[in-house]
Amino acid sequence: MSKPINITLDDIVARTTDLPTFSAAALEVMKMADSANTRAQDIARVVSQDQAMSVRVLRLANSAFYGMSRKVSSLPEAVVVLGMRTVKNLAMVAATYPWMSKPLKGYDLGPMQMWHHAFGTALGAQMLAIKSRKCDDQLAFTSGLLHDVGKVALSLWIGEKLKAIVYYAEREGLTFDEAERKILGYDHTEVGEHLGKNWNLPDDVLLGVRWHHEPAKCEPYHAVADCVHLGSAMAMSMGLGIGGDGLLYKFDDGCYLRLGISPDEMDSITADYVESFKKYESMFQAMAA
Amino acid sequence: MGLAEIRIAKGPANFAFIGLGSCIAFVALDPVADIAGAAHIMLPKSGQPVKQEHLGKFADTAVGELVRLMESHGAKKENITAAYAGGASLAEVDGAAAKFDIGSRNLDAIKAVLDTLKIPVKATDAGGNTGRTLKMATSSGDVTVKTIKLGEAVLCSLRG
Ligand SMILES: [Fe+2]
Ligand SMILES: [Fe+2]
Numbered sequence: 001m002s003k004p005i006n007i008t009l010d011d012i013v014a015r016t017t018d019l020p021t022f023s024a025a026a027l028e029v030m031k032m033a034d035s036a037n038t039r040a041q042d043i044a045r046v047v048s049q050d051q052a053m054s055v056r057v058l059r060l061a062n063s064a065f066y067g068m069s070r071k072v073s074s075l076p077e078a079v080v081v082l083g084m085r086t087v088k089n090l091a092m093v094a095a096t097y098p099w100m101s102k103p104l105k106g107y108d109l110g111p112m113q114m115w116h117h118a119f120g121t122a123l124g125a126q127m128l129a130i131k132s133r134k135c136d137d138q139l140a141f142t143s144g145l146l147h148d149v150g151k152v153a154l155s156l157w158i159g160e161k162l163k164a165i166v167y168y169a170e171r172e173g174l175t176f177d178e179a180e181r182k183i184l185g186y187d188h189t190e191v192g193e194h195l196g197k198n199w200n201l202p203d204d205v206l207l208g209v210r211w212h213h214e215p216a217k218c219e220p221y222h223a224v225a226d227c228v229h230l231g232s233a234m235a236m237s238m239g240l241g242i243g244g245d246g247l248l249y250k251f252d253d254g255c256y257l258r259l260g261i262s263p264d265e266m267d268s269i270t271a272d273y274v275e276s277f278k279k280y281e282s283m284f285q286a287m288a289a
Numbered sequence: 290m291g292l293a294e295i296r297i298a299k300g301p302a303n304f305a306f307i308g309l310g311s312c313i314a315f316v317a318l319d320p321v322a323d324i325a326g327a328a329h330i331m332l333p334k335s336g337q338p339v340k341q342e343h344l345g346k347f348a349d350t351a352v353g354e355l356v357r358l359m360e361s362h363g364a365k366k367e368n369i370t371a372a373y374a375g376g377a378s379l380a381e382v383d384g385a386a387a388k389f390d391i392g393s394r395n396l397d398a399i400k401a402v403l404d405t406l407k408i409p410v411k412a413t414d415a416g417g418n419t420g421r422t423l424k425m426a427t428s429s430g431d432v433t434v435k436t437i438k439l440g441e442a443v444l445c446s447l448r449g
Contacts, residue, residue: 108437113308166437175380233379237391238292238331239310242420244437247310247392251379267332270391274292274331274346 009186009194012153022199025050026095029088030142030202040084044075047091056094056287057087063286065279089141093119096145097287104155106162107243112284114152117232117241118145119280124231124273125208125224131269132259134223143208143224144231146201150191150209158184166244176245177213189213216254226255234273290314290329295345297326297358301428306421309375311392313399313415314423315352317371317408318430318447319364325427325447326355326364332391333398348398356406370447371408372432373399374423376415392416412445 028046032038048054054075061078062071072078079087100118103111122144129140155162169179180187193210201209208228211218215225229252236247256263290296290306298304304327306314313330328351335347344354356366376399378392396415403410414421414434422435423444430448435441 163437170438236379237311239308239312239420242308242310244420246419246437247377247379248418249379251390267336271332271346278292 007157007184009191012157012191013194013198022099022201023050023053023095025053026091027200029091029095030205032088038084040079041076043084043087043091044079047087048075050095053091053094056097057090059286060090060093060283061087064282065286085138088138092122092142092145093283093287096149099149099152100145102152104151104243105159106155107151107245108163109241109243113241113243114148115241115284117235118148119284120235120238120240120277121145121147121228121231123277123280124234125227126231127269127273127276128227128230128259128261129223131265132223132227132261134259135227139204139224140208140227140231143205144228146192146196146205147209147212147228147232148188148192149195150188150193153191153195154180154184154188163244166246166248169245169248174248175213175250176248187213213249215252215258221258223259226259230255230259234270237270238274238277240277290327292329293331293343293346293351295326295328295351295355295358297324297355297362298427299324299362301426303427304423304425306375306423309421309423310377311375311390311395313348313373313375313395314421315355315371315373315399316423316425316432316447317355317359317369318427319359319368320430320448321368322362322364323427324359324362324364325425326359327425328352328355330395330399333394348395348402352399352402352406352408356408366406366408369408370411371403372410372412372425372445372447374414374421374434374444377417377419377421380418411447414444 025046072081101112101115104114122141125140125144126137129135129137165179165183169176177187189210193206196206207218207222208224211225212228212232215229218225233251315328318325328345330348330351331346333348335350339350344350376392376396378390419436425432430446432444433441434444
């Protein structure tokens with residue numbers, strides 16, 4: 001084994017000053033419940049507290065994806081036209097995009113590739129949450145967007161050394177997260193959880209982040225772990241953001257049983273998934289603009 | 290090449306499939322008619338009848354459609370040779386999960402289709418847990434595959 005890489009979880013979090021912070025407004029949106037008490041315009045008000053995020057949400061709302069006949073020019077208008085839930089999702093997309101769209105050194109991921117993986121996972125997790133009715137679909141979506149955020153931090157701090165972990169995993173016949181634990185003492189799901197706690201992300205969002213490679217270990221059980229696990233597997237299979245770690249992850253077939261989805265249903269979900277993802281690509285272009 | 294895309298080219302062209310997971314990058318060439326084709330296959334079987342625009346998605350429809358397109362532009366089936374890469378799987382997919390193992394199901398499906406259509410395959414780089422990028426330059430006929438471990442290497446040439 002190569003020389004262990006000595007950097008603790010706290011080091012990584014302490015040194016995230018180089019990273020964009022997580023938008024406080026986005027955090028507030030995340031915590032706004034879909035209850036009768038939450039008024040549509042509250043969402044608009046909170047989103048508008050973050051200038052950069054507001055601009056991105058409006059760009060998304062006006063992207064070809066929604067095929068709007070006229071331009072939506074304000075957040076309150078976006079909420080009226082697209083609905084509260086859609087605007088909430090757009091705010092999550094706008095908040096995570098700056099994190100996820102950069103190239104990831106060491107993982108062999110070019111610009112936008114991690115974003116495709118993050119969004120692909122979010123979309124898959126959301127579809128599975130809706131299909132299974134075992135988990136709130138917005139929670140699954142948000143957790144899916146953020147599930148590999150630990151990789152972003154690791155890439156910044158370890159960079160090219162990550163390649164050693166890939167070789168080590170291949171040589172020893174380990175999954176990538178097992179190899180991370182052997183060499184670093186923790187894996188990217190723990191880094192993600194640690195970062196997320198630092199940002200005060202909601203606990204259930206962090207369950208999906210922490211357990212997306214080992215959903216059966218989520219204690220007490222929460223279906224968000226299975227939705228993100230399977231969503232991430234769908235994204236990897238479709239080649240969305242495949243890096244040096246490739247598909248070197250274990251698939252837990254217990255997730256079907258726990259979500260109550262039959263493998264046969266999975267085929268049709270996957271076929272729809274691909275169509276859906278392709279449609280969203282027009283939205284990403286709007287965001288990059 | 291985008292997901293589920295089918296493309297043909299007469300004369301010099303380049304096809305690139307970047308970051309394949311379980312999908313299959315399939316390329317074919319008739320060097321006599323100088324017609325090449327490529328398909329980005331995502332899933333093994335179509336099940337129900339498939340709309341024209343979704344033919345490229347499934348192994349059991351994409352290859353037939355690609356060959357039909359090549360023939361309609363003057364290619365002859367007996368002159369066509371092919372190569373493919375991809376079909377990777379997540380680690381330890383077995384039991385009930387084998388049904389989710391899109392990678393090996395894709396590989397089984399494409400083998401069966403190529404057998405039925407009697408299209409000779411020059412080379413493949415398939416399976417495992419690794420992501421791949423496949424490129425083909427139709428002028429030389431060279432097909433290359435890039436992986437993190439081995440870098441970029443020529444898989445075969447569909448000419449000569
Ligand atoms: Fe992961
Ligand atoms: Fe992932």
